[in-house]
Amino acid sequence: IDFIGREVSFGAPSTQWWRQLSSAIAGGLGFATVLTLLLTPSLLVLGANTSAWWRNKRGKTISSD
Numbered sequence: 001i002d003f004i005g006r007e008v009s010f011g012a013p014s015t016q017w018w019r020q021l022s023s024a025i026a027g028g029l030g031f032a033t034v035l036t037l038l039l040t041p042s043l044l045v046l047g048a049n050t051s052a053w054w055r056n057k058r059g060k061t062i063s064s065d
Contacts, residue, residue, distance in 0.1 A: 037040050
């Protein structure tokens with residue numbers, strides 16, 4: 001978009017750059033969303049369950065005072 005010359009062009013070389021940039025940003029946001037909302041809580045629960053399983057297997061119990 002050329003505001004001074006009042007011209008809008010489609011398929012210009014800069015359009016290809018913006019298309020690649022927007023794809024990279026959208027892909028990054030999608031990956032970060034999956035990582036933050038699904039993978040991180042799953043790994044935290046997995047770690048807690050694994051440590052509790054090891055504690056129970058060894059015969060140690062945690063007493064709550």
